[in-house]
Every structure is written in C-alpha cells, then in structure tokens.
Amino acid sequence: MSTKVTVELQRMAHAEGLPLPAYQTTEAAGLDLMAAVPDGESVTLAPGQYALVPTGLAIALPPGHEAQVRPRSGLAAKHGVTVLNSPGTIDADYRGEIKVILINHGAVPFVVKRGERIAQMVIAPVVQAALVPVVELSATDRGAGGFGSTGR
Secondary structure: OOOOOOOEEEEOHHHOOOOOOOOOOOOOOOEEEEOOOOOOOEEEEOOOOEEEEEOOEEEEOOOOEEEEEEOOHHHHHHHOEEEOOOOEEEOOOOOOOOEEEEEEOOOOOEEEEOOOEEEEEEEEEOOOOOOOOOOOOOOOOOOOOOOOOOOO
C-alpha cells in the first residue's frame, strides 16, 4: 500500500506544452521527468560527455520529504545513458528548477530531444539523524570489515 503526499508543482515557460510528470503504471515508484530543451533543439551527449538537462519544473515538497532523481533503466540498458549523481537529491526547501545531470557511458553519441523521458523522480520521507559523539562504537560480528568482507 502506498501513501500519497501533496507536492506543489510549478511549470516554467520553457516546459509549456510538455506533459506533467506521471507514473507510467499504477504501482510505479517514480514519476518520469522530461527534457525541456527548446523546441527544435536538442542536446547531444558524446560518449563520456555529461550535461545538465532542464525539466522546466520546480516543486514544493512537504517538510520531512525529499525527491530523488534516478536513472531510467531503459536509457541505461539500451544506450548507456544514466544520471551522473544518482540519486540526485531535491531537498524540501529547494524551489529552483529541477535539472538532471545525464552522462553517456555508451559507445555512440546520444541525442536528448524535447519531451524525452530522461529520469524518474521518487518522493520519499526523510529521517534526520541526531549524531552523538562517542569514544568507541559497540562491537558487531562484522566489525570494520567492508568492501567484499562478507563474500564476493
């Protein structure tokens, strides 16, 4: 069962005519974000190149929530294109335009066109930590073992 929260959304002038972000299925976790590049223009990502792609959207999240900007699996699997700072975090007090840092890990140039679904946005609750300095941490079976210490 999912919980719904209200998120205010502002569409900027350069996003006019584009559909609003939407869940593609009834059980989808992420809303698809679209590229709001100017009409008739595109962004070409050469292999290894990255770019900041506008969505033309700004949001007001309720306190205690974040939006995570994540890759779309189809772009990654078919083209090697992903979100560079995945997941990107949009804090509840941010009111600027949502932009997506895309990178092309593929072997050929990738063209981002207006209206193309470039990422997904997941709204999630946030828990803030109260850090407590201590001299020593409690012992566990794992201890300080990391990076492959529990298997391959």
